[in-house]
Amino acid sequence: MADTQAPPVKPVSVPNVRSARAVLLRRARELALVPALLLLLVLGALLNDAFFTEATLISILASSAALAMVVLAESLVLITGKFDLSLESMVGIAPAVAALLVLPAAQSGWGTELPAPVALLAIPLVGAAIGAFNGILVVKVKLNAFIVTLAMLIILRGLLVGATKGKTLFDMPDSFFSLATTTFLHIPMSVWLAAAAFAVAGLVLKYHRVGRSLYAIGGNLEAARAAGIRVDRVRLGVYIVAGVLASIGGLMYTGYVGAIGANQGENMIFTVFAAAVIGGISLDGGRGTMFGALTGVLLLGVVKTMLTMAQVPSFWIDAIYGGIILLALMIARVTTGRAQD
């Protein structure tokens, strides 16, 4: 017993078989939504000839890009075990601030008439500033994340309505819309950008210490602290990054719609949470992958397009959409075999 060396005959094969199965199982959970997504695509193609065309598929992607950015942002916050409800208001206020900076006073702008590139730069800055504000209140002052960001959601929405007097902002320079209008390989830049953001986030979460620390913090705060992770700094950083991502999502939304309404992004947070949870992100923190979150977004995008194409009367779309979200949650629960807490 005293010998610390491994005994000569070691059952090497046993852990290997076990670990192979464990890895497969983990992958299976990550890929849980893929069959559902494929099934929906096939179903869509059967129901409507126009569904499985380049134009429709691209429009699904284009309409999902902004949502994808906000889901990405929320997922990062959720993995560290916190909440950010105010992201949906950032989707509205960040591009609106930029628009107000360029528009003349006659078009309800602030009359500063800054050049468009400078104003566009303000968008991520606004997102970062709001994220930092949320982060300081939640992480440093230790207020409850749910209530702080709920208050911020209301405040920011109110500020947007106040600053625009409830009016819709339009006639911004073309560069405000170029994410949606310029394409590469027929696909809008917003889609490429969202895809790149997911890829980078996924890589960092998997292969960088900072990324891994998000899981450690969300999984067991004390263990993370004991391992020397600067818990508060990481969480604050995540709030800021989330703010930036959501504000860029806001710019994509503006490009897609072609104007900034005072209600831009309103009620979006419900869909964001639905996509994240369907995609396997745990509301308790410490669990979930970027790939999963992405499949959650795509699933909802496909469903929404299918409902529109099936010419469901618009008064009923929300009810059906909500029902499908619930159904998707149940399916995800059954296929992953895991409680969604």
Next chain:
Amino acid sequence: MSAPLVEAQGVVKRYGPTAALADGRLTVLPGESHALVGRNGAGKSTLVTILTGLQAPDEGTVRFDGEPAPPLADRDAWRSKVACVYQKPTVVPELTVAENLFINRQPLRRGFISWRGLRTRAAELLDTWDVRVDPEARTADLKVEDRQMVEIARALSFGARFIVLDEPTAQLDKREIERLFGRMRALQDSGVTFLFISHHLQEVYEVCQTVTVLRDARWITTAPVADMPRAALIEAMAGETIAEQAIQLREVEDTAPVLLDVRDLTSDAYENVDLTVRRGEVVGLAGISGSGKIELAESFTGLHTPTNGTARLDGRPLPFGDVQASLRAGVGFVPRDRHAQGLVFGMTIGDNATLSVLDRLGRYGFVGTDRKRGFATELIDRLDIHTEGPDQPVSDLSGGNAQKVVMARALASDPRLLVLINPTAGVDVKSKESLLSRVDTAREDGTAVLVVSDELDDLRRCDRVLVLFHGRVVAEHPAGWRDHELIASIEGVDHHG
């Protein structure tokens, strides 16, 4: 004699007016397993937080290898000297074992984590210390004993050779405890020093060479275990001689009516269990973990649902799978884990004690505050709970007193059947006495009592002890059994199950 590895002298730690530690002393020699014992509130935990650098002492010194302890902020220096394995896991459940071992110091290749390198290093580390755990396993899936070994391996990889084990055996069964001790001895032979904290004095005699006793926040004595007979150790801990109470055997009259009558009960955890408990009879259930003893007991409380068979309480069928219905049928119970199932820690003692009898304290779902207070105060008196009153939060209480609150709730409804699962887990010697004396009171009141426990002291009071092995009742020992007989049948040595 070699220089001490750890030396704490005159350590004082105050929280406000109360001194959690008034005179803490500890001298641990390299390569020994040193036991730290004392009743709840004696200052063990405080001493551990100071030894592991989580708090600075108000007075006194701590030295490692003759050097003064590093400053609190220098976590790396502390990690290379000492580590503590707590009852509460300090691993991230969703991550793999390998990643937990190297959390925040994963091997990098060009700035990014090399998962292959991580696996290799984890496997090497586990191999070095002979820890047979799959590095790719999800940590949440590990058994408690394996999780503890992973935490020990992680501590060793930081260079620490002094490991504090804080009640490591609390969640283990006999066999797992034996394995843990085996591994402790092996690690000890390769130069690891342990500070072992346990409520089970037997374990102190089994693995430790030296014992330090704390009482009322003060150091009492340090002595080689061999020179410290059990009675002297208990005396040092309690400050008074608790006479090893002679268990007076008393016969339950065979004519006493059968209160609990179980026929052919079967579930996925046990099969074909027949069981009767008479009025005023105390029946023990023993077995290794996984024997089905806990599931069997939980079947009567509604927490586990049998698939087949019947149970009758006082002639009437006992409903299964519904806690509320079980309570109404007259079952009171102390659940397996007071943290997870026993108490709502944010609520007051009064609220916790009366949680299951609120319907008696008012009408139509409304609860009379005064009646509740009165009822709770009565329970506090009855169980001798040390508290400022029913309005104090349960989270303030020590383990022993918290467990008394759980017991108070079980008794609050004047049950006809009292089911106690691990009633004295993590409880000090004196509280244990007081909790177990409740069993005698209940017995005199004509309650049928079912005790599930791994502790021989709990089972000693039973009129008979049934032993489960792989879900079947394999033996019955009437009161007066000898320790080795019961242990042999629990471990399945005397039969071929």
